[in-house]
Amino acid sequence: MRRLTPWTGAYALVAYTLISMAAVRDADWLVGVLLVAGLALAALAVSGAGLGWIGAIRGVLSVLLALPPVPWFLAEPLKRLTARRRILPVLAGLGLTAVLVGVFGLLFASADRVFASYVRRLTATPDWADTLPLRVFLFAVVAVLLAAVVLVALRPVNDPAGPEVKLTVSRSVWLLPLTAVNLLFAAFVAVQITALFGGDAWVLRTAGLTYAEYAREGFFQLVVVSVFVLGIVAVAAGVLRVGRRERWLLAGQLGVLCALTLVVLASALHRLALYTDAYGLSRLRLSVQATLWWLGAVFALVLLAGAVRLAGRGSAWLPRTAVLVTGVALAGFAFVNPDLRVAQTQVTVRGVAKMDSDYLGDLGAEAVPALDRLPEPQRSCVLADVVAANDLKDADPWNGWNLARAQARAVLAEHPIRPDVSCSGESSRTID
Known part of the structure; x- marks a missing residue:
C-alpha cells in the first residue's frame, strides 16, 4: 500500500468535500458534476498516481481499470x-x-x-419490496467498486512514462507562427481596451450593436480561444527541442501569448458582467463565469511553471496542482450556491414583470428562500412549480436527508403556498 503523501491527502480532502455536497446541495445538474469529480479525485488519491499528465489520467481511471481483476x-x-x-x-x-x-x-x-x-x-409485502431488485443491484455495484478501490490501494501503481517526443526544427517554423498569433492577440486586446473605455457610444457607432448585444456576443468564442492556446503551449513546450538561447526566445513568445490570453479572458468576463447586469444570472452564465476564472488560474499556473523552468527548476508539480486547483474550483462553485444566486439576481435584476416563471420553477430547493420574497400571486405560482419539480411535498427518508431541501421545507412551513391563487394568467418570458 502506498504511503500517504501531502498530494494524496489533499486529493482525499477535496474529494470528500465534493462528494459530501450531495447532502448540502439539491440541484441535480450540480450534484452530478460534483459526484463525478469527487470520485475521480478519490481514485487519484487511492492510486497515488499523477506525477505527470498521463499519470493523472491513469490515476483517475485506476478504479475502473481495476474492475476486471x-x-x-x-x-x-x-x-x-x-x-x-x-x-x-x-x-x-x-x-x-x-x-x-x-x-x-x-x-x-x-x-x-x-x-x-x-x-x-x-x-405482508413491505413498501420497499418494490425497489428491492434495484437496491440489491446498487449494493452489488458498490461492493464491486469498493473491492476495486481496495485492489488499487494494495497494488503498487506506477506512473506511466509518456513517450519522449522531441523534435528539432528550424527556428522560423515556430517563431513566425507564434509571432503572428501574438500580434493578432495584441490587436484584439487593443480593440477590447478601446471598447471598454469608449463605452456604449463607441460600440453603437463602430459595430452597430447595442451594448447588451455586444456583451452577449463572443464570450463563448473567447473561451474556445483560450483552450486552443493551452494546446499550443503544451505542444510547443513539450515537443520542440531548442537550444539554450532559443529556449528563452520560445519561453518569451509563449509567455506573451499566455499573458495576452489572460487579457482576453478578462475581456470575456467583462462582457459577461455587462450582460448579467442587464439580465441577471442563469445557470449557464454562472457556469461560464466560473469556467473563465478557472481558466485564468490555469494560465497563471502555466506562466509560473514556465518561469520556474527558466530558473532551472522542474515543473513536475504542474499536473498535480492543476488537478487540485480544478477540484478546489468545483468545491468553491458549489459553495457559491448557483441556484440560489440565479434566483436572487433574476428577482432583483429582472423583477416580477420580466422574470421567466418557468425557468425559476425548474430551479432546485436552494432557490426557495430567494423566491419566497416574490409578491403574490407570483410567489405561490413559482414555488408550486419548485415543489413539484423537486418533490418537496413529502418528507425525505432518513437516509436521503438534504440540507437545502430541509431549509426549503422550513421556509414553506413558515409561509405556506396559497392554494387560492390563479396561475393561468402568469406569462413566461425567456431568459435572454
Missing part, C-alpha cells in the same frame, strides 16, 4: 468462506429452521385467528 482478487477469500466443511452445516441448519418454523407457524395460525393476524402482518 476483481474476480481474481475475491476468488481466494470466497473460496475459504464457502469451504465445504463450513458452508454445508450452515445451509443445513438454515433449511431445517425454515421447515420447522413454516410447519409450526401454519398450524398455530390455523388454530388462532389473533395469531394469524400477526402472521399476516409480518409476512
Whole structure:
C-alpha cells in the first residue's frame, strides 16, 4: 500500500468535500458534476498516481481499470468462506429452521385467528419490496467498486512514462507562427481596451450593436480561444527541442501569448458582467463565469511553471496542482450556491414583470428562500412549480436527508403556498 503523501491527502480532502455536497446541495445538474469529480479525485488519491499528465489520467481511471481483476482478487477469500466443511452445516441448519418454523407457524395460525393476524402482518409485502431488485443491484455495484478501490490501494501503481517526443526544427517554423498569433492577440486586446473605455457610444457607432448585444456576443468564442492556446503551449513546450538561447526566445513568445490570453479572458468576463447586469444570472452564465476564472488560474499556473523552468527548476508539480486547483474550483462553485444566486439576481435584476416563471420553477430547493420574497400571486405560482419539480411535498427518508431541501421545507412551513391563487394568467418570458 502506498504511503500517504501531502498530494494524496489533499486529493482525499477535496474529494470528500465534493462528494459530501450531495447532502448540502439539491440541484441535480450540480450534484452530478460534483459526484463525478469527487470520485475521480478519490481514485487519484487511492492510486497515488499523477506525477505527470498521463499519470493523472491513469490515476483517475485506476478504479475502473481495476474492475476486471476483481474476480481474481475475491476468488481466494470466497473460496475459504464457502469451504465445504463450513458452508454445508450452515445451509443445513438454515433449511431445517425454515421447515420447522413454516410447519409450526401454519398450524398455530390455523388454530388462532389473533395469531394469524400477526402472521399476516409480518409476512405482508413491505413498501420497499418494490425497489428491492434495484437496491440489491446498487449494493452489488458498490461492493464491486469498493473491492476495486481496495485492489488499487494494495497494488503498487506506477506512473506511466509518456513517450519522449522531441523534435528539432528550424527556428522560423515556430517563431513566425507564434509571432503572428501574438500580434493578432495584441490587436484584439487593443480593440477590447478601446471598447471598454469608449463605452456604449463607441460600440453603437463602430459595430452597430447595442451594448447588451455586444456583451452577449463572443464570450463563448473567447473561451474556445483560450483552450486552443493551452494546446499550443503544451505542444510547443513539450515537443520542440531548442537550444539554450532559443529556449528563452520560445519561453518569451509563449509567455506573451499566455499573458495576452489572460487579457482576453478578462475581456470575456467583462462582457459577461455587462450582460448579467442587464439580465441577471442563469445557470449557464454562472457556469461560464466560473469556467473563465478557472481558466485564468490555469494560465497563471502555466506562466509560473514556465518561469520556474527558466530558473532551472522542474515543473513536475504542474499536473498535480492543476488537478487540485480544478477540484478546489468545483468545491468553491458549489459553495457559491448557483441556484440560489440565479434566483436572487433574476428577482432583483429582472423583477416580477420580466422574470421567466418557468425557468425559476425548474430551479432546485436552494432557490426557495430567494423566491419566497416574490409578491403574490407570483410567489405561490413559482414555488408550486419548485415543489413539484423537486418533490418537496413529502418528507425525505432518513437516509436521503438534504440540507437545502430541509431549509426549503422550513421556509414553506413558515409561509405556506396559497392554494387560492390563479396561475393561468402568469406569462413566461425567456431568459435572454
